[in-house]
Amino acid sequence: MSAFNTVKTRASCPFCDNSHEWTIQFKYGNCCQYEYRVGNKLRWGGNRKGQNVGGLVRTAGIAEERCKSCGKDYVNAAVYFCDNIIERVELLRRPLQLKDYYELV
Numbered sequence: 001m002s003a004f005n006t007v008k009t010r011a012s013c014p015f016c017d018n019s020h021e022w023t024i025q026f027k028y029g030n031c032c033q034y035e036y037r038v039g040n041k042l043r044w045g046g047n048r049k050g051q052n053v054g055g056l057v058r059t060a061g062i063a064e065e066r067c068k069s070c071g072k073d074y075v076n077a078a079v080y081f082c083d084n085i086i087e088r089v090e091l092l093r094r095p096l097q098l099k100d101y102y103e104l105v
């Protein structure tokens with residue numbers, strides 16, 4: 001059974017620079033297919049991934065869909081949290097290398 005959450009947000013593709021809506025999968029918090037948007041608060045408990053440390057944290061993510069403009073698949077992302085509020089999503093050309101499910105930033 002897959003266990004992750006998603007966050008939907010508008011962002012620029014790191015390959016073609018076109019901005020559109022993306023759905024980003026990530027594993028942090030209670031991973032139970034929750035669908036978030038930027039500004040929502042992350043849920044904890046249940047199928048917990050990582051630690052609820054608060055403060056400024058980021059986790060790795062990956063886009064569910066191809067870029068609608070250039071067709072690039074598996075676009076990587078970093079999801080940023082401030083005291084468990086989803087602050088922003090940054091799309092990346094390369095995967096974010098993390099030792100754990102999250103890191104303090």
Ligand SMILES: [Zn+2]
Nearest residue numbers: 013016067070
């Ligand atoms: Zn693109």
